Amino acid sequence: MRKVARTLFVCTVFMTVISCGTKNDTNKIEASLKLRFVDEYVLPDETTFENTRVGGLSGIDYADGNWYAISDDSDAPRFYSANLSYDLNGFDSITIKSVTHFKDSIGEMIPKGMVDPESIRYDNGGFIWTSEGNIKDGVKPFVQIADSSGVFVKEFTLANRYLPNTDLNFGPHHNGVFEGITLSFDKKGYWVSMELPLKQDGVEPTLEKTDSPVRIAFINKKTGHFEKEIVYELDNVARPAADGATFELNGIVEILEYEKNKFFILERSYSMGYADGGNTVKIYDVDASKATDVSSIQSLKGASYTKVTKKLLFNFEDIREELTNGIVDNIEGTTFGPDFENGNRSLVVVADNNFSLYGPQLNQFIMFEVEK
Template structure:
């Protein structure tokens, strides 16, 4: 466990249920609305196949209607993906009929290298997850950072190339534990998006009082594999709550590709003693500069993507836990699409593994 994550775990535990979330100004026309009035909570201590359920940092819906969720890291325990079964309706998220919340996790898949050696929480920090049309799993780890393709049995099939400027080094690349936190496939499956959680070392100093310019990295399917292409600047909001003296952070936690080329971006903020602030933004690439040729953003001229607030959990009536992952859920009877979000409880008994559903307005 990193020092940063240890501090977050302690701080979240101390603050659980005690702080009102901070709200941004509401969007003029809400794109998203809450389904139901409360989340589904997977009880702490739930297990599948001998593995403890928790630390769920990303989620994706499988073709059979179940969901896969990747664990970020838990010491030296095996890196793994859980399969979850639940329903989504106008009433929100619920266990399948006749089942309890303890029975929502139904299977586990440990993750391994191509030679069969298992990954663990020391060398793999799963933070982003997308499912290919063929069924294979694409998983981002922010340790290096890396993106790997896994079979549904959990064995590495290949690693995607990562541009050099993202790789951690002296004065360059990702900051500790602030690498690839997101992963999403565009409709059609030939474009893959990821991003660093906060600015690369060479792009901007770490300053929570100012926007943090991260790079949206687009992969394109060419000649039988994904290759890195254009990059666009996305500015993570400054800290919305008052700066405190304790642990505090804000970052880009996940992305979700919409039909037509726009993206949804999930930003998560925590300030010790104050609580969480979690918002979703709609992102347009129109007019944004491709910065893939810039080794550093500092001193350069560029235009960021445009972002619009479309949902703020502070105005939902729901107290969110550490929401980190989102995916599309089923279509409702009225034709509306749904979003499903999952929280990472950091394997902390004072936090919760929540599953939350939102309606996406047509």
């Protein structure tokens, strides 16, 4: 736990709204918000609770005074409730209060290897959560609702473009599906984000600038249907893999709507071979008010449409030296917490430590003040 308070003045970076095809427009988001880094808290790697190891925390949410964090353990998919105690000076403590295992419709535990939990949100007494599935093994991704006991309630129907496919040029990439979800600002539905482009839409990001458009879809809560889809353009990979490694990626890892058609989007680039973890993480302020609905477009390649606009709000490189061992870990979840005493909102992000399967990683929580 570190007690740090520092205001970061982030350069405003405006992105051009590009329409594929012949149409090009420029639309700027006016600067209005900034994030002030307050503190970091690392939950020990050996933390256990009710015969489970606390780790793999891929999503976090706060509602009605309670905190929830989903674990991406495919052998025992579950979520924890927790207490995060903090103020404008920093964290005081983080404690786990309960664990809930996800179950099928008859209350049985989900078989091992059938899900890859990624994101969770509390909604009206239950939980909406996502799984990336296992595309290479034909296990489909999903967006489901569970009750407060983790029991299956409902699953939303997916278009074929989101399902495993034998066509090498169609469908989702492995580990590139439903990584993020947020309640819509009007509470009428959910926005769910892909991590990577669909194969028919564009290529996975590389070190060079690529056309890598990611779909973000709106799910109507009343009808249960996927409806409007908008497009977010990914950055290129931040740095080359090092020390003989070759693996690199960049994608959306979480989404949070804070006003109608306004989002905070976490974008994470990862490159193997770095002692600092290899992660380059950014938070973008995103405006979708003029974005085209592309739900009827089967392939974005060559299509004419308007993407969301994105403005760099925070780059975690700016605080790397203030974090444990200079590590920006595998940050994958974000949520607003309770307001501070000055009326400003708090924002918390959490890192998935992968249960330290690939070397030591951190159950890392980082907290900000949202300043207007």
